[in-house]
Amino acid sequence: MSAEKATTSEQTAIGIAHSKLILIGEHAVVHGQPAIAIPFPLVGVESIVDYVPGPVQINSTFYTGPIESAPESLEGVVTCIKETTSHMQLPCEDFMIRIKSSIPPGKGLGSSASVAIAVVKSLFAFFGEKYTEQNLLDLSNISETYAHGVPSGIDTLTITSGSPVWYEKDEPINFITPEGDFHFIVADSGRVGDTRSAVESVASLLKSAPRRIQHKLDRIGEITHRARNALETASKHLLGQMLNEAQRELEALGVSDAGLNRLIYFARQEGALGAKLTGGGNGGCIIALARNEVHSRQLAEKLRKFGANAVWPFVLRNN
Numbered sequence: 001m002s003a004e005k006a007t008t009s010e011q012t013a014i015g016i017a018h019s020k021l022i023l024i025g026e027h028a029v030v031h032g033q034p035a036i037a038i039p040f041p042l043v044g045v046e047s048i049v050d051y052v053p054g055p056v057q058i059n060s061t062f063y064t065g066p067i068e069s070a071p072e073s074l075e076g077v078v079t080c081i082k083e084t085t086s087h088m089q090l091p092c093e094d095f096m097i098r099i100k101s102s103i104p105p106g107k108g109l110g111s112s113a114s115v116a117i118a119v120v121k122s123l124f125a126f127f128g129e130k131y132t133e134q135n136l137l138d139l140s141n142i143s144e145t146y147a148h149g150v151p152s153g154i155d156t157l158t159i160t161s162g163s164p165v166w167y168e169k170d171e172p173i174n175f176i177t178p179e180g181d182f183h184f185i186v187a188d189s190g191r192v193g194d195t196r197s198a199v200e201s202v203a204s205l206l207k208s209a210p211r212r213i214q215h216k217l218d219r220i221g222e223i224t225h226r227a228r229n230a231l232e233t234a235s236k237h238l239l240g241q242m243l244n245e246a247q248r249e250l251e252a253l254g255v256s257d258a259g260l261n262r263l264i265y266f267a268r269q270e271g272a273l274g275a276k277l278t279g280g281g282n283g284g285c286i287i288a289l290a291r292n293e294v295h296s297r298q299l300a301e302k303l304r305k306f307g308a309n310a311v312w313p314f315v316l317r318n319n
Helices: 072-087 111-126 133-148 154-159 195-208 210-232 236-252 258-269 293-306
Strands: 005-009 012-024 035-051 057-059 064-066 095-101 165-167 182-188 274-278 285-289 310-316
Touching: 012 111, 012 154, 012 210, 012 236, 012 274, 012 285, 035 111, 035 154, 035 210, 035 310, 057 072, 072 111, 072 133, 095 111, 111 133, 111 154, 133 154, 154 165, 182 258, 182 293, 195 210, 210 236, 236 258, 236 274, 236 285, 258 274, 258 285, 258 293, 293 310
Parallel strands: 057 095
Antiparallel strands: 005 012, 012 035, 035 095, 035 165, 057 064, 182 285, 182 310, 274 285
16 A cells, blocks of 8 residues: 555554545435545554553544543544454554644545544554455544545545555446646645535435436536546646536536635636646535646746735646
8 A cells, every 4th residue: 555654663553544636426426326536645644552550541633542532523533443443353542642733624535534544553553463455434433424424435545555546335446547647736725524424415416306416417527527527638728627517517516605706716726727626515625636746836826926825836646
């Protein structure tokens, strides 16, 4: 696993996980359409397990103390810790987990999944146990259920991958080999999105106007197929066009908001080939496709000055 690292020295073990981005297909993926997710190595999580006698402790930005008193927001992580030790048939005691994350939470970057994966890796390393890829996915998805209700599973898959992931519910996982270099910029709106409520609002729309909303979800599926073709044939302009078309459908589904739209339209105005929200929407981040490396740097700087909370330019290429 290229994205994995776990080290142990004496009674300390470390698990590391990078982040992820949905390139295209969010929301429609929950309803059976494909989505493309890409590893995002610029931010990540480190989980460090130390031997500390007594009840299990967590040390994180949000909470420090015994897991039994952890706030509800950490319920997924706590359950993940308990299920991982249970899987290894070991008692859940005598250690402390320190969680250090550079991933802003609630921004569609897979923060909860990255934390879960780093925690699972660090626990296996601490106890000197081996795990399979499936163990890692199953145990980290337990945490994701608390974060997202019924998670698609795309976050955990992409975070454990070094390549873009083509994901369809209940279908075998497929990896995409991009042709050429694609220069992206991710910009943080500064506002937290709520993936769970956004997913629920789309499900509610689907019930109230099934034909109209299903057409939009199907359209996002078609756009996602064309985006894959663009990645595999180095067609930057086609990919940009597909990002813009996907954004139009997401706006119609009510999951984009004025703050995201402002950043998206600004990026396009400044020459981005395409731009859209990434993740659940209604807050969180946008992703824009630049023309080349120089344009990527210029666009990143302009988005910073325009008021984006954080900006990350990065390149997607065939590793």
